[in-house]
Amino acid sequence: MNGVHDVGGMQGFGPVLPEVDEPPFHEEWERRSFSITIALGALRLWNIDQMRHERESLPPAEYLSSSYYRIWFLALENAIRKLGPLDREGLRAHTAEKILGMLSSRSSYGRPIDSQPVFQPGQRVRARNINPNGHTRLPRYARGHVGTVVAVRGAHVYPDRNAAPLGQEPDRAPEWLYTVDFSARELWGEDADPTVTTSIDAWEPYLEAV
Amino acid sequence: MKYDDEHEHDHPQYSELPEMEARVRALETLLTEKGLVDPAVLDAVVERYEKEVGPHNGAQVVARAWTDDEYRRWLLEDADAAIGSLGHVGRQGEHMVALENTAARHNMVVCTLCSCYPWPVLGLPPVWYKSPSYRSKVVIDPRGVLADFGVSLPQSTEIKVWDSTAEMRYLVIPMRPEGTDDMSEEQLAELVTRDSMIGTGLVKVPTDAVR
Numbered sequence: 001m002n003g004v005h006d007v008g009g010m011q012g013f014g015p016v017l018p019e020v021d022e023p024p025f026h027e028e029w030e031r032r033s034f035s036i037t038i039a040l041g042a043l044r045l046w047n048i049d050q051m052r053h054e055r056e057s058l059p060p061a062e063y064l065s066s067s068y069y070r071i072w073f074l075a076l077e078n079a080i081r082k083l084g085p086l087d088r089e090g091l092r093a094h095t096a097e098k099i100l101g102m103l104s105s106r107s108s109y110g111r112p113i114d115s116q117p118v119f120q121p122g123q124r125v126r127a128r129n130i131n132p133n134g135h136t137r138l139p140r141y142a143r144g145h146v147g148t149v150v151a152v153r154g155a156h157v158y159p160d161r162n163a164a165p166l167g168q169e170p171d172r173a174p175e176w177l178y179t180v181d182f183s184a185r186e187l188w189g190e191d192a193d194p195t196v197t198t199s200i201d202a203w204e205p206y207l208e209a210v
Numbered sequence: 211m212k213y214d215d216e217h218e219h220d221h222p223q224y225s226e227l228p229e230m231e232a233r234v235r236a237l238e239t240l241l242t243e244k245g246l247v248d249p250a251v252l253d254a255v256v257e258r259y260e261k262e263v264g265p266h267n268g269a270q271v272v273a274r275a276w277t278d279d280e281y282r283r284w285l286l287e288d289a290d291a292a293i294g295s296l297g298h299v300g301r302q303g304e305h306m307v308a309l310e311n312t313a314a315r316h317n318m319v320v321c322t323l324c325s326c327y328p329w330p331v332l333g334l335p336p337v338w339y340k341s342p343s344y345r346s347k348v349v350i351d352p353r354g355v356l357a358d359f360g361v362s363l364p365q366s367t368e369i370k371v372w373d374s375t376a377e378m379r380y381l382v383i384p385m386r387p388e389g390t391d392d393m394s395e396e397q398l399a400e401l402v403t404r405d406s407m408i409g410t411g412l413v414k415v416p417t418d419a420v421r
Contacts, residue, residue: 005323005324006322006323007322007342007345007346008320008322008323008345008346008349008350008373009346009349009350010342010346011346011347011350013341013342013343013346013347014343015343015358016338016341016343016344016347016348016355016358016359016410017338017341017343017358018336018338018358018359018405018410019336019337019338022336022337023260024259024260024264024333024334025256025260025334026337027227027230027231028231029227029230029231029233029234029235031252031256031260032234032235032238032252033230033234034255034256034259034334035251035252035253035255035256036234036237036238036241036247036252038255039246039247039248039251039252039255040241040246040247043246052323052324055324056323056324064342067337068325068337068340068341070227070230073230073233073234073237076237077233077237080237086241086244086246087244091245091246092245092246093245093246093247093248093251094251095248095251096248096250096251096254096255099251099254099255100254100255100258102301103255103258103300103301104299104300104301104330105299105300106290106294106299106300106303106304107304108304108305109304109305109376109377110305137323137375137376138375139322139323139373139375141322141349141350153305153376153378154305156305156376156377157377159376177376177378179372179378181370184350187349187350188350192350193352193353193369195365195366195367195368195369196352196353196368196369196370196371197368197369197370197371198349198370198371198372198373199370199371199372199373200373200375201373201374201375201376201378202375202376203376
């Protein structure tokens with residue numbers, strides 16, 4: 001969706017303000033918002049793309065005026081509301097051992113795929129002009145622009161399908177994933193800095209041959 | 211740079227929100243009563259990211275790459291294996307790529323769409339990394355972002371911005387500073403700042419470090 005979260009290339013947010021010696025959390029409610037999200041996520045009530053879609057679906061003014069952990073918490077509340085009563089048979093909190101084990105193990109997003117990648121490194125491709133209502137990871141600033149494939153990353157779970165409505169079984173069928181370079185001049189016009197290049201990671205359905 | 215009080219007061223990026231304390235506590239209580247979360251487990255998750263996982267992990271990777279050429283080549287070729295060999299494996303670090311900075315090319319990492327960040331090597335992202343100002347600006351004006359961090363690079367240095375739009379996670383390997391030939395891997399790791407591994411900062415100069 002063309003949501004408020006898709007801010008790449010917008011102007012007017014002011015300078016970036018780094019904080020010296022910033023702690024991981026500033027408030028107790030941030031610690032809890034983070035850890036409750038992790039703990040419930042570990043029960044597989046949703047996947048990462050479903051939760052991202054909840055966050056990017058917050059009302060735009062609310063999204064922009066919230067700290068990031070507030071965005072996490074508001075999306076968490078909404079997700080719980082949508083899922084309905086959670087007192088289901090067999091649904092119990094994981095132990096610390098189990099959750100810490102999950103947090104320190106590698107669960108690949110790669111999946112077996114029958115097809116061969118359509119694009120190869122060095123090939124020129126155009127990011128499609130797509131504007132789906134649902135979740136997508138193709139940022140607006142790249143759409144319609146021509147870039148160069150610099151890497152084929154494997155076949156990964158495709159977020160546009162993985163973000164099924166909450167409570168529904170997601171479709172985890174993968175698509176080939178590429179890293180694609182775009183020159184700043186291609187993205188932002190002839191006045192842009194000629195020394196700058198930006199890449200996105202784009203699944204095959206986001207791209208077309210030129 | 212630290213916020214002045216007045217600025218901090220009306221800044222939405224973080225502030226004291228008593229309403230949030232109450233609201234989050236209410237949800238935690240409800241979920242605890244239903245047996246879906248265990249407060250002690252939540253404490254353990256927080257402790258993992260407050261005390262154990264952090265930029266010192268990434269600094270170890272960088273220092274190893276600086277001192278061991280074979281490791282450096284392995285890291286650039288297969289970052290998952292090379293980083294995993296040091297034990298830094300886990301959530302939000304499933305598909306790692308190492309990006310080597312040189313005099314000719316400076317790498318910067320962002321997630322314009324949310325807050326994707328390589329947790330196992332850098333810990334949880336700082337507020338600025340998740341802010342609309344950074345996410346919006348770094349793809350259209352990376353040199354302006356560097357200026358916000360007090361960094362200026364020559365125009366002859368090409369800038370490459372990596373937008374983490376998938377599950378690939380990027381770790382910048384900053385340039386090793388001059389005059390560090392006699393330093394140990396542990397001493398070198400002390401020079402490696404979090405921001406230098408995101409690409410918004412440079413490493414410390416050796417005089418800043420404990421030698």
